[in-house]
Amino acid sequence: MRGRDTVLVILIALVCAAGSFALSRYMAFLVYSVAIAAIGALALNLLIGYCGQISFAQGALLGVGAYAAGNLGNAGFDFVAILGAGLAGALVSALIGLPAMRLRGLYFAIATLAAQAILEYLFKTVEPITKGISGLTISPLTLFGARIVSDQGYASIAIVILLLTWLFLSWLIRTNLGRAFLVVRESELVAKGMGINVARTKMWAFVISGFIVGVAGALIGFTSRLANPEAFALHLSIDYIAMIIVGGLGSWLGSLIGAIFVVLLPEAIQRLGEWLHVADLVFAMREMAFGILIIVFLIFEPRGLAALGRSLATRFTRPTKIQGKSVG
Amino acid sequence: MFFIQLLSAGIATGSIYALIAIGIVLIYKCSGVVNFAQGAYAMVGAYVTYALTKLGFPALVAVLASMMVLAALGIATERLVLRPMLRAPVVAVMMATLGILIFAKAICLAIWGPDQIAFPKIFPEGSINLGGIFMTYNYVAAGVLSATLCAAFLAFYQFTSLGLMQRCAADNSRAALAIGIHVSNQVSIAWGMSAALAGLGGTLLATLNGLSLGLEAIGLVAFPVIVLGGLTSLGGAFVAGILLGVLEAFTDGLLTPAIEDFLRAYTNVYSVGALQQVVPYALLVLMLLVRPQGIFGRRGTERI
Numbered sequence: 089m090r091g092r093d094t095v096l097v098i099l100i101a102l103v104c105a106a107g108s109f110a111l112s113r114y115m116a117f118l119v120y121s122v123a124i125a126a127i128g129a130l131a132l133n134l135l136i137g138y139c140g141q142i143s144f145a146q147g148a149l150l151g152v153g154a155y156a157a158g159n160l161g162n163a164g165f166d167f168v169a170i171l172g173a174g175l176a177g178a179l180v181s182a183l184i185g186l187p188a189m190r191l192r193g194l195y196f197a198i199a200t201l202a203a204q205a206i207l208e209y210l211f212k213t214v215e216p217i218t219k220g221i222s223g224l225t226i227s228p229l230t231l232f233g234a235r236i237v238s239d240q241g242y243a244s245i246a247i248v249i250l251l252l253t254w255l256f257l258s259w260l261i262r263t264n265l266g267r268a269f270l271v272v273r274e275s276e277l278v279a280k281g282m283g284i285n286v287a288r289t290k291m292w293a294f295v296i297s298g299f300i301v302g303v304a305g306a307l308i309g310f311t312s313r314l315a316n317p318e319a320f321a322l323h324l325s326i327d328y329i330a331m332i333i334v335g336g337l338g339s340w341l342g343s344l345i346g347a348i349f350v351v352l353l354p355e356a357i358q359r360l361g362e363w364l365h366v367a368d369l370v371f372a373m374r375e376m377a378f379g380i381l382i383i384v385f386l387i388f389e390p391r392g393l394a395a396l397g398r399s400l401a402t403r404f405t406r407p408t409k410i411q412g413k414s415v416g
Numbered sequence: 417m418f419f420i421q422l423l424s425a426g427i428a429t430g431s432i433y434a435l436i437a438i439g440i441v442l443i444y445k446c447s448g449v450v451n452f453a454q455g456a457y458a459m460v461g462a463y464v465t466y467a468l469t470k471l472g473f474p475a476l477v478a479v480l481a482s483m484m485v486l487a488a489l490g491i492a493t494e495r496l497v498l499r500p501m502l503r504a505p506v507v508a509v510m511m512a513t514l515g516i517l518i519f520a521k522a523i524c525l526a527i528w529g530p531d532q533i534a535f536p537k538i539f540p541e542g543s544i545n546l547g548g549i550f551m552t553y554n555y556v557a558a559g560v561l562s563a564t565l566c567a568a569f570l571a572f573y574q575f576t577s578l579g580l581m582q583r584c585a586a587d588n589s590r591a592a593l594a595i596g597i598h599v600s601n602q603v604s605i606a607w608g609m610s611a612a613l614a615g616l617g618g619t620l621l622a623t624l625n626g627l628s629l630g631l632e633a634i635g636l637v638a639f640p641v642i643v644l645g646g647l648t649s650l651g652g653a654f655v656a657g658i659l660l661g662v663l664e665a666f667t668d669g670l671l672t673p674a675i676e677d678f679l680r681a682y683t684n685v686y687s688v689g690a691l692q693q694v695v696p697y698a699l700l701v702l703m704l705l706v707r708p709q710g711i712f713g714r715r716g717t718e719r720i
Contacts, residue, residue: 387512
């Protein structure tokens with residue numbers, strides 16, 4: 089991202105954050121849902137799209153963030169609750185990443201599947217922290233002494249955190265560490281040959297991504313006011329992988345587009361179902377459309393919506409350039 | 417006695433796991449795709465059997481017909497979804513199979529609803545008494561049938577000419593092409609066969625646990641099985657399936673009560689929950705760290 093773009097992004101985000109106070113409650117709900125999902129998707133894209141480590145434990149990791157933030161928030165901590173959730177996420181993510189020191193590709197993906205299952209089990213059984221199957225009720229977030237209770241408030245907080253995440257990640261990828269991520273993704277052997285410490289690089293990817301996912305989980309906890317094991321099951325991980333694949337692996341903009349797509353699609357189908365008076369079938373229709381769209385996208389544009397947008401843009405701009413040449 | 421009771425129940429469910437896992441391994445060997453939709457095939461297979469018996473077909477016909485339907489479904493997935501994605505990255509292909517899983521689940525939800533359905537009785541009711549061990553016919557039939565089928569499939573893969581062509585295509589697709597094997601047809605056949613096996617596995621599982629959308633979870637339980645057995649070894653998947661079934665039965669019947677007794681005596685923790693659901697995964701992590709190629713896998717296969 090160049091300097092001009094950075095300024096533009098900051099401006100847009102600030103306008104959105106300020107404008108979100110004027111939104112209706114439902115619109116604010118949609119805005120923070122998309123923003124939180126985008127934060128999580130950015131973090132997952134760092135891990136999968138930029139560092140090449142496929143993880144199925146995203147859902148459980150969001151859960152870790154939500155439970156950590158819930159417990160800290162209920163104990164009366166201020167914004168520290170969000171930071172604490174981030175640290176918890178980073179810690180657990182580092183633990184999940186440990187097998188990645190020895191495993192690659194597919195085997196590591198299966199190991200994260202195991203991590204997801206084990207964490208889900210812990211959510212259900214470690215009752216002093218998680219309150220078991222009934223779930224942990226979370227009191228509203230307090231930010232510098234002010235209790236945030238309105239959906240509009242959460243929308244603007246989510247947008248600001250999304251902005252910070254985006255700026256941080258696009259800065260990170262231009263540092264030496266960020267370049268090392270890309271080399272590890274392309275070939276671990278080459279990375280080793282270049283003198284990159286592969287294990288340490290991977291571990292950083294897990295820690296950074298885990299911190300951001302923990303923060304996103306905290307926001308999920310504070311906005312839904314309840315953390316229960318079912319909300320952080322494997323299907324949530326699948327939703328996030330769908331986001332970054334539909335949007336585009338290794339593209340920050342793609343993460344945002346994917347989050348918008350995956351969050352708003354069910355809402356749109358819900359509206360459509362209510363409008364057509366087939367409310368019973370809505371859930372099935374939603375899932376059906378989700379499944380079929382994932383497949384269609386993967387077949388026709390495996391590089392995601394962001395790439396589709398780019399190729400459309402060049403298709404529309406190229407003729408004018410040629411025209412300009414022939415005229416000139 | 418209780419010990420042998422648990423052992424036999426574990427072998428019965430374990431051989432169903434083996435049936436599902438063999439399908440995943442077969443697909444992986446042949447096309448390099450990790451199929452997350454295997455659980456969906458099992459679920460659809462069970463629902464199709466249910467629908468056919470409801471239409472009045474005898475049980476045997478219904479089961480065979482549902483295997484046929486599933487074989488067609490497997491081939492259709494391979495041709496329509498996986499073939500256009502030959503050059504896509506691994507994670508995209510995995511995601512596509514997850515898309516199939518989501519789609520299949522939604523279809524079943526739309527047609528049959530979210531509630532658990534009583535599965536028609538395919539096997540006679542009652543139980544047999546083998547020297548003090550009581551087993552319902554359901555368990556006996558599920559165990560014997562799936563174990564036999566696994567063994568028959570392994571024999572087919574090892575000793576028939578089609579099995580030889582399958583192995584050739586899986587081992588080195590270029591060489592297979594050079595000696596005149598139609599590799600892409602072989603891949604389709606592999607998908608068809610594993611979907612049919614999964615369909616049968618799903619039907620058998622439904623006779624034990626009832627019919628619901630939750631059946632697709634078997635596809636995930638199969639992953640510890642295939643890692644344990646070695647991702648590329650069919651025999652390994654069979655052995656690991658039975659091993660894991662037995663382990664689950666023992667965890668449920670012996671280990672969990674023992675741990676809970678201990679905890680209740682010394683702490684105020686009351687329950688450890690469904691421990692048998694995480695034991696396979698804990699074992700999986702351990703296995704990956706100690707011996708990533710699995711019990712029967714060859715060294716180097718974990719490097720993909």
